[in-house]
Amino acid sequence: MDRDRRPRLAVWKFASCDGCQLSLLDCEDELLTLAGAVEIANFPEASSAVLEGPYDLSLVEGSITTAHDAERILKVRQQSRHLVTIGACATSGGIQALRNFADVNDFVAAVYASPHYISTLATSTPISAHVTVDYELHGCPINKEQLIELISAFLAGRKPAIAAHSVCIECKQRGTVCVMVQGQPCLGPVTHAGCGAICPAYRRGCYGCYGPMETPNMAALGREWRTLGASPRDIRRALQTFNAAAEPFRKESEAHAD
Amino acid sequence: MSEDCRNRAMSQNVSEPATTSSDGTALPVRAAAAVISRDGLQALIDALAADHCVLGPTVRDGAIVYDEIAKLSQLPAGWTDNQDAGRYRLERRADDALFGFAVGPESWKRFLHPPVETLWTARRDNDGFSIEAPSVTRRKFAFIGVRACEIHAMAIQDKVFLAGAYADPGYGSRRRDAFIVAVNCAEAGGTCFCVSMGTGPQAESGFDLALTELHDGSRHDFLVEVGSDEGASLLSRLPQRRADDADLEAAAAVIAQTRSQMGRTLDTDGIKDLLQTNANHPRWDDVAARCLTCGNCTMVCPTCFCTTVEDHSDLAGATAERVRKWDSCFTLDFSYLHGGSVRQSGSARYRQWITHKLASWIDQFGTSGCVGCGRCITWCPVGIDITEEAAAIRAHPTSGGQHGGT
Numbered sequence: 001m002d003r004d005r006r007p008r009l010a011v012w013k014f015a016s017c018d019g020c021q022l023s024l025l026d027c028e029d030e031l032l033t034l035a036g037a038v039e040i041a042n043f044p045e046a047s048s049a050v051l052e053g054p055y056d057l058s059l060v061e062g063s064i065t066t067a068h069d070a071e072r073i074l075k076v077r078q079q080s081r082h083l084v085t086i087g088a089c090a091t092s093g094g095i096q097a098l099r100n101f102a103d104v105n106d107f108v109a110a111v112y113a114s115p116h117y118i119s120t121l122a123t124s125t126p127i128s129a130h131v132t133v134d135y136e137l138h139g140c141p142i143n144k145e146q147l148i149e150l151i152s153a154f155l156a157g158r159k160p161a162i163a164a165h166s167v168c169i170e171c172k173q174r175g176t177v178c179v180m181v182q183g184q185p186c187l188g189p190v191t192h193a194g195c196g197a198i199c200p201a202y203r204r205g206c207y208g209c210y211g212p213m214e215t216p217n218m219a220a221l222g223r224e225w226r227t228l229g230a231s232p233r234d235i236r237r238a239l240q241t242f243n244a245a246a247e248p249f250r251k252e253s254e255a256h257a258d
Numbered sequence: 259m260s261e262d263c264r265n266r267a268m269s270q271n272v273s274e275p276a277t278t279s280s281d282g283t284a285l286p287v288r289a290a291a292a293v294i295s296r297d298g299l300q301a302l303i304d305a306l307a308a309d310h311c312v313l314g315p316t317v318r319d320g321a322i323v324y325d326e327i328a329k330l331s332q333l334p335a336g337w338t339d340n341q342d343a344g345r346y347r348l349e350r351r352a353d354d355a356l357f358g359f360a361v362g363p364e365s366w367k368r369f370l371h372p373p374v375e376t377l378w379t380a381r382r383d384n385d386g387f388s389i390e391a392p393s394v395t396r397r398k399f400a401f402i403g404v405r406a407c408e409i410h411a412m413a414i415q416d417k418v419f420l421a422g423a424y425a426d427p428g429y430g431s432r433r434r435d436a437f438i439v440a441v442n443c444a445e446a447g448g449t450c451f452c453v454s455m456g457t458g459p460q461a462e463s464g465f466d467l468a469l470t471e472l473h474d475g476s477r478h479d480f481l482v483e484v485g486s487d488e489g490a491s492l493l494s495r496l497p498q499r500r501a502d503d504a505d506l507e508a509a510a511a512v513i514a515q516t517r518s519q520m521g522r523t524l525d526t527d528g529i530k531d532l533l534q535t536n537a538n539h540p541r542w543d544d545v546a547a548r549c550l551t552c553g554n555c556t557m558v559c560p561t562c563f564c565t566t567v568e569d570h571s572d573l574a575g576a577t578a579e580r581v582r583k584w585d586s587c588f589t590l591d592f593s594y595l596h597g598g599s600v601r602q603s604g605s606a607r608y609r610q611w612i613t614h615k616l617a618s619w620i621d622q623f624g625t626s627g628c629v630g631c632g633r634c635i636t637w638c639p640v641g642i643d644i645t646e647e648a649a650a651i652r653a654h655p656t657s658g659g660q661h662g663g664t
Contacts, residue, residue, distance in 0.1 A: 030573055034573055036574065037575075151573065152570070158569065158571065161568035161569065161570055164590065164591070165552075165590075166552040166553060168554045168557070169584070172373065172553075172558070172584070173373040173374060173583065173584065175323070175373075176319070177319040177320065177321040177363050181344055181638075181639060182321070186639070188552070189550040189554070190552075203320075214590050215590060215604065217548075217549060220547065220550055221639075221640075224639060
């Protein structure tokens with residue numbers, strides 16, 4: 001790569017709510033610096049001026065839910081030197097992966113007046129199920145500070161300082177008293193760090209927005225939730241949210257039948 | 259704090275913990291002890307606040323935590339903690355004791371060895387780059403209510419951070435400047451086992467002043483013992499009276515009662531060899547089936563000292579910084595060598611933690627790494643109990659096996 005040329009950034013959207021790419025626009029204090037450090041070549045949410053590829057860094061938001069998108073992601077990969085997925089949809093299939101647990105035609109029939117207009121796949125799958133992904137940034141939504149860290153690391157050619165351990169370690173870093181030991185079911189011990197342990201700081205159990213941590217012991221957590229009084233339905237519903245199709249969450253949720 | 263006091267504090271704090279009495283009873287308190295009232299305790303806090311950040315126990319988020327205090331009313335009067343494996347509940351006491359609880363969720367470690375610390379910042383300039391030390395606001399800490407186990411934990415961390423050729427200057431200055439007001443425990447928690455570890459419940463050294471709360475229907479005041487010149491100097495400025503035999507006996511009775519109330523026991527006889535020769539014990543897989551590998555035990559442990567270092571650079575490539583954060587031997591990154599983590603399984607990681615804590619710590623630092631505070635038991639979300647795991651290994655030791663799998 002020409003050392004004087006700014007790396008070219010592209011931001012892509014698949015099945016998603018746009019919240020994660022909006023995190024990039026939320027980086028208000030850093031936006032001008034970012035625009036100086038990279039060439040924002042393809043970011044339709046920010047600018048209608050779309051430049052052709054190839055791109056040095058592609059940020060991919062959203063999951064694959066249509067045959068059209070399953071084709072499109074291949075083309076994105078072909079044009080991208082580095083491909084990073086951002087957010088729960090892109091990394092695990094997102095909330096829309098609840099379809100994976102039922103018949104998508106039933107949902108379509110229940111929601112749309114003319115279901116025959118809808119062309120969709122039976123499942124919502126993460127980008128990594130379709131193409132090689134160089135790095136995954138977790139969260140629903142992602143943490144904008146981690147996004148800046150990711151891009152800064154990319155620009156410096158270093159590894160992002162982003163931990164894959166439990167949320168518990170973030171709770172302890174900020175001095176939050178453990179809500180689970182005080183009797184409240186919490187997904188923190190099996191959930192990937194990154195949010196800064198927001199919910200326990202407000203005396204609520206973790207919702208698992210960042211998906212499974214590096215070595216989640218789901219069965220042990222499930223047993224403890226039962227001990228704390230959670231019903232099988234409570235456990236299933238807690239695990240079947242934004243990261244429902246992440247394999248450890250999916251498997252444990254299905255182990256708790258009524 | 260004068261330079262003399264600084265030197266004094268250093269030599270005192272780094273010294274070996276005093277031995278406990280061999281017959282298991284509380285040692286007699288020193289001569290020249292004094293008695294102060296609750297007003298006297300407020301006067302102590304006021305005097306310390308003049309040039310210290312005063313920290314003590316207070317109720318927050320359903321727990322008794324260490325935080326900044328200014329008034330006696332912020333202490334957890336009439337509260338106690340009901341602790342068991344994986345369980346902590348704040349409960350009302352029948353009286354209004356100020357220190358009628360065991361230990362809280364986190365130790366003084368978070369002040370002396372903070373969870374996140376910037377080590378340096380680098381800025382690009384015309385000549386290349388320059389490195390700046392972090393701007394440090396030197397706040398001298400005064401800790402009110404330090405338990406005997408916690409004093410031993412500080413002495414253990416002193417060996418880690420201050421002994422040898424590469425002392426940690428930040429820790430050193432915070433530690434030297436800290437004024438320590440110990441409190442002899444009047445209540446053992448359900449997960450306490452300091453008696454097994456020889457670290458409590460009586461504070462015997464390593465403090466500036468030590469309090470024993472004397473509280474019955476007829477009185478509510480504090481026996482004060484002096485542990486340093488600075489402590490003596492401060493005590494001399496407080497309203498007080500000289501302790502008499504009845505005060506000393508009352509204090510000894512408090513400590514003797516706490517000693518008899520330990521919620522847990524740990525048999526330390528030959529524990530180094532026991533753990534180091536049972537690396538392939540089936541119990542490791544048993545505990546791994548329960549262990550969340552979340553790292554909570556290491557975070558709440560007052561002696562666990564491991565950190566990781568993160569390097570950050572900004573978008574413009576103009577500044578960079580190196581940040582040190584608490585790490586845990588339960589994360590994969592902790593044992594990441596070229597190609598991957600060498601402790602992939604929960605079995606390997608739990609075994610590493612307990613074997614280091616109770617056995618190889620002795621090889622490394624000359625003492626156990628455990629002070630029997632019970633935090634790892636209470637604050638484990640699934641209630642894994644270090645005393646129970648050690649006992650299980652002891653009950654059915656396997657022969658040989660110094661090297662286990664990953």
